[in-house]
Amino acid sequence: MLTHPQPGSPATAYIDLDAIAANVATLRSRAPSTAFMAVVKADAYGHGLLPVARAAQRGGANWLGTALLGEALELRADGITGRVMTWLHVPGTDYAPALAEEIDLGVSAAWDLQEVAAAARSTGHIARVHLKVDSGLGRGGAYAADFSALVADARRLQEQGSVRVVGVWSHFACADEPGHPSIQAQQDAFDAAVDEVQAAGCELEVRHLANSAATLTRPSAHYDLVRVGLAVYGLSPVPQLGQPAAYGLVPAMTLVARLALVKEVPAGQGVSYGHLYRTTEATRLGLVPIGYADGIPRHASAVGPLSVAGTRHTIAGRVCMDQVVVDLGPGSRAQAGDEVVLWGADPALGPTAQEWAVSTGTISYEIVTRLGPRVERVYRTQQTNQARQMRKEA
Ligand SMILES: *Cc1c(COP(=O)(O)O)cnc(C)c1O
Secondary structure: OOOOOOOOEEEEEEEEHHHHHHHHHHHHHHOOEEEEEOEEEEEEEOOOOOHHHHHHHHOOOOOOEEOHHHHHHHHOOOOOOOOOOOOOOOOOOOOOHHHOOOOOEOOOOHHHHHHHHHHHHOOOOEEEEEEOOOOOOOOOOOHHHHHHHHHHHHHHHHHHHOEEEEEEEEEOOOOOOOOOOHHHHHHHHHHHHHHHHHOOOOOOOEEOOOOOHHHHHHHHHHEEEEOHHHHOOOOOOOOOOOOOOHHHHOOOOEEEEOOOOOOOOEEOOEHHHOOOOEEEOOOOEEEEEEEHHHHOOOHHHHOOOOEOOEEEEEOOOOOOOOOOOEEEOOOOOOOOOOOEEEEEOOOOOOOOOHHHHHHOOOOOOHHOOOOOOEEEEEEEOHHHHHHHHHHOOO
16 A cells, blocks of 8 residues: 655645544544444545545444445455445346355346346355335335335345345435425335335335435435445535534545646736637746646636645636646745645635535535546555654654
């Protein structure tokens, strides 16, 4: 595991694993009698699957959740134990490794359940399944009559010994808008689905519905298990109500690039493709080696915020594939190699992922998750911080 940047690394995402662990502990204290699933899909929202999974477990997560089976198997391949659940499958998936690795499977359709059961019969395992009801999101999950048929199938397969129905679950459409009428309607539909499964004779281990927003704002939706993604990373799922600090959360990712070039240009110089920006005076331009290939939205052209030596700037002109330009101003003392903070934990030190989301018309989920593989991830814990401090003092 990397703990220091590669020499000459153009851009580095520092991931504070202690913040991840602390965020899980903080979130757990909001739902103390409820089990906690840290959702680590999509490379842990861009933060790095394996180190984040371990940090989340250290903070008290007793479940890990991934969208794709391949992500769940990666956890097991690295030796990560405990409950792991995955839920997004297509026909023809090979479930044998999932069953061998005791990975729980979310199931939304009859064909999926049949394939899981067939894999269980041929490998001699009992598949642990969570039946997903579409309680109103209109996305995954079985709808109404399809759900009743799924429950009947599951009951039959359970009696035959190939599957065990351990969970019923669903997902909210508008949990990030507390008070939205769909929230209560979905909860009512979810309760009815749970009753239906229990009436069919399934003894459930976990009923689960809440994402980050519902975990923070709707205790009545916590049930037996909450599935928390964004808040684990220290970002607010309800930024209109409160920034991370208001919930005791610390953003885990700080994205830093290093200036690749600083140069003087005269007034009237067009900057970057299309000359969207033009200097108004003789000034110094800084070249920041990160672009849309790395996940910086091209929509951030002329609006994306960044900070150089504590001073806020806005990207000058177009975001390119590998780089952006910043007008540092005529008096700037910045030099090639200086650090540029794109987003981080402390609003006093630089922009936040939420500010990026606002300035580019998206959500903080997308800002951190789309960060590409060319950006090196460097993991920090208190231990590495202490070691760095000791080296400094020595
Ligand atoms: C991604 C996801 C979550 C986590 O959502 P957050 O809003 O990030 O907390 C929970 N459940 C399911 C089914 C998901 O796909």
